[in-house]
Amino acid sequence: MEAISLTAIGLGLIVLGAALGIGKIGQSAIEAMSRQPEISSKIQTAMIVAAALIEGVSLFAIVVAWLVD
Amino acid sequence: MRILFIIFFLLVTSLNLQASSEHAEEEGAVDAFGLIMGHISDSHQWHVIDYTNRHGHPVHISMPLPVILWHDNQLWFYSSDSFFHAEHPVKIGNDHLVLEDGHFYLTDHEGTIIRDGQGSITNPSPLDFSITKNxxxxxxxxxxxxxxxxxxxxxxxxxxxxxxxxxxxxxxxxxxxxxxxxxxxxxxxxxxxxxxxxxxxxxxxxxxxxxxxxxxxxxxxxxxxxxxxxxxxxxxxxxxxxxxxxxxxxxxxxxxxxxxxxxxxxxxxxxxxxxxxxxxxxxxxxxxxxxxxxxxxxxxxxxxxxxxxxxxxxxxxxxxxxxxxxxxxxxxxxxxxxxxxxxxxxxxxxxxxxxx
Structure with missing residues (x-):
């Protein structure tokens, strides 16, 4: 039981971190887009790339947590 | 587009679908974990549908896929169907084959699977080039x-x-x-x-x-x-x-x-x-x-x-x-x-x- 609950806590922490990061990216991207709508497509690409990088790290952590469990 | 549909239709209908009737498994808890793992992992047969027929027997329909193995410097071809409903292990040269947990293992003529302390199988396995579901x-x-x-x-x-x-x-x-x-x-x-x-x-x-x-x-x-x-x-x-x-x-x-x-x-x-x-x-x-x-x-x-x-x-x-x-x-x-x-x-x- 001990190991299972530790994995669950780890997964929760991963989700927290990833959500915080992606949320901040989305927030600043939307702010930037509303300031300069004419370059919104460029901002969108940059946003998706940054979100994908965070997602990559968090998925990596999830897979490791799953394997260690 | 129409050609596409026709080919899809032909592919689906010309498949050699094989139904097999087996006795009812024990009723009770549904193994959700096993079901999910079975779905997301690869398989040697392409599962189509399970249902219970009029007589109350569960029927499993799945498409058999070719099994290609490399053993004794030679390629061996089988239909995966011969592993799922077989009573005896399948012969491969001087050895015998058993399908266990999605992998092929070489066994003696009775199909004995040897496990070590952790429960993992120690039988040797041939190189597997099969056309699996994936x-x-x-x-x-x-x-x-x-x-x-x-x-x-x-x-x-x-x-x-x-x-x-x-x-x-x-x-x-x-x-x-x-x-x-x-x-x-x-x-x-x-x-x-x-x-x-x-x-x-x-x-x-x-x-x-x-x-x-x-x-x-x-x-x-x-x-x-x-x-x-x-x-x-x-x-x-x-x-x-x-x-x-x-x-x-x-x-x-x-x-x-x-x-x-x-x-x-x-x-x-x-x-x-x-x-x-x-x-x-x-x-x-x-x-x-x-x-x-x-x-x-x-x-x-x-x-x-x-x-x-x-x-x-x-x-x-x-x-x-x-x-x-x-x-x-x-x-x-x-x-x-x-x-x-x-x-x-x-x-x-x-x-x-x-x-x-």
């Missing part, structure tokens, strides 16, 4: 892609470049999107067009396999793009594309790190070197985990009905899984886009001339 699904998606794009190419060759009609009207914006918004916006102008065929292949191959994966019934439903070997192969191709065409500047910045003080170089060079491998590794994990997670979530939502054994939970569960299916449709194209975009980005980083 491989069959990949062949299907390749045929579909060939049909779609060869017919589109033929139409362009015949009619030239007037505004596209029919199915080409969907393809053309997508292809232009990959060329203009992915390749040309990330890679230097003069080199971008060289990588467009590779990026197009990546994009459409990942997308169509994601889509086939979320079709819940027979010709779809295999978890191909959620299979780590599949994404690893794609990542290896991305790795080669990134590094083979890399400029001198790219290697110089990795191994020499110009303009840095020496102590920082000691830190930076190993990091940059590991970074070469981490980039495709992250591509591999991202696609694998996203698609597998989607499959697991949908199956878990459906399994809730059978875990709680209540029909009243069914509307909630079906509605939630419908929403997840919608999300998966989006994820299917988004992951194909992200994989292609990041590959293009890395190629652009490695091929560009850096401005100092």
């Amino acid at each position: 491989v069959a699904s990949m062949i299907l998606s390749m045929l579909l892609l060939l049909l779609i794009f060869l017919s589109a190419a033929k139409a362009y060759a015949r009619y030239g470049m007037p505004p596209p009609k029919g199915f080409r009207a969907i393809l053309e914006p997508l292809i232009l999107f990959v060329r203009d918004d992915i390749a040309r916006s990330q890679i230097d102008e003069d080199k971008a067009d060289k990588f467009v065929p590779f990026l197009l292949t990546l994009f459409f191959f990942i997308w169509i396999n994601n889509l086939i994966g979320i079709v819940p019934f027979f010709p779809g439903g295999s978890n191909l793009s959620g299979n780590i070997s599949f994404t690893a192969t794609l990542a290896v191709f991305a790795f080669l594309a990134i590094n083979i065409f890399a400029s001198k500047d790219y290697w110089k910045h990795i191994f020499i790190a110009p303009g840095m003080p020496f102590p920082i170089k000691i830190l930076l060079v190993p990091l940059e070197f590991v970074g070469i491998f981490i980039k495709p590794f992250a591509l591999m994990i991202r696609l694998f985990a996203n698609i597998t997670a989607g499959h697991i979530i949908i199956l878990s939502l459906i399994s809730i009905i059978f875990i709680l054994k209540s029909i009243y939970i069914a509307p909630v569960s079906v509605l939630l899984s419908l929403v997840m299916f919608m999300l998966e449709l989006l994820v299917a194209v988004l992951q194909a886009y992200i994989f292609t975009l990041l590959t293009a980005l890395f190629i652009g980083m490695s091929t560009s001339k850096t401005e100092h």
Whole structure:
């Protein structure tokens, strides 16, 4: 039981971190887009790339947590 | 388009579907974990449907797939059907074969499986080149892609470049999107067009396999793009594309790190070197985990009905899984886009001339 609950806590922490990061990216991207709508497509690409990088790290952590469990 | 449907129909109807009736398994708790794991992992037969017939016997219908093994310097061909309903182990040369947990093992003539202390099987196993469910699904998606794009190419060759009609009207914006918004916006102008065929292949191959994966019934439903070997192969191709065409500047910045003080170089060079491998590794994990997670979530939502054994939970569960299916449709194209975009980005980083 001990190991299972530790994995669950780890997964929760991963989700927290990833959500915080992606949320901040989305927030600043939307702010930037509303300031300069004419370059919104460029901002969108940059946003998706940054979100994908965070997602990559968090998925990596999830897979490791799953394997260690 | 009509040809496509006809071929799909032929493929589905001409399959040698085999029904087998077995005695009822023990009633009781539904093994949701086993069901989900069975779905997301590869298999030697392509499961179609299970139902209970008029006499109360459960019927399993699945499509047998070819089993190809390398043993004693010789290739052996079987139908996977001979392993699922066999009473005795199948002969292979002087040895015998048993299918256990999705792997083939060599055994004695009684099919004895030897396990060690941890429960893992110690029997030797032959090299397995079988057409498994994932491989069959990949062949299907390749045929579909060939049909779609060869017919589109033929139409362009015949009619030239007037505004596209029919199915080409969907393809053309997508292809232009990959060329203009992915390749040309990330890679230097003069080199971008060289990588467009590779990026197009990546994009459409990942997308169509994601889509086939979320079709819940027979010709779809295999978890191909959620299979780590599949994404690893794609990542290896991305790795080669990134590094083979890399400029001198790219290697110089990795191994020499110009303009840095020496102590920082000691830190930076190993990091940059590991970074070469981490980039495709992250591509591999991202696609694998996203698609597998989607499959697991949908199956878990459906399994809730059978875990709680209540029909009243069914509307909630079906509605939630419908929403997840919608999300998966989006994820299917988004992951194909992200994989292609990041590959293009890395190629652009490695091929560009850096401005100092």
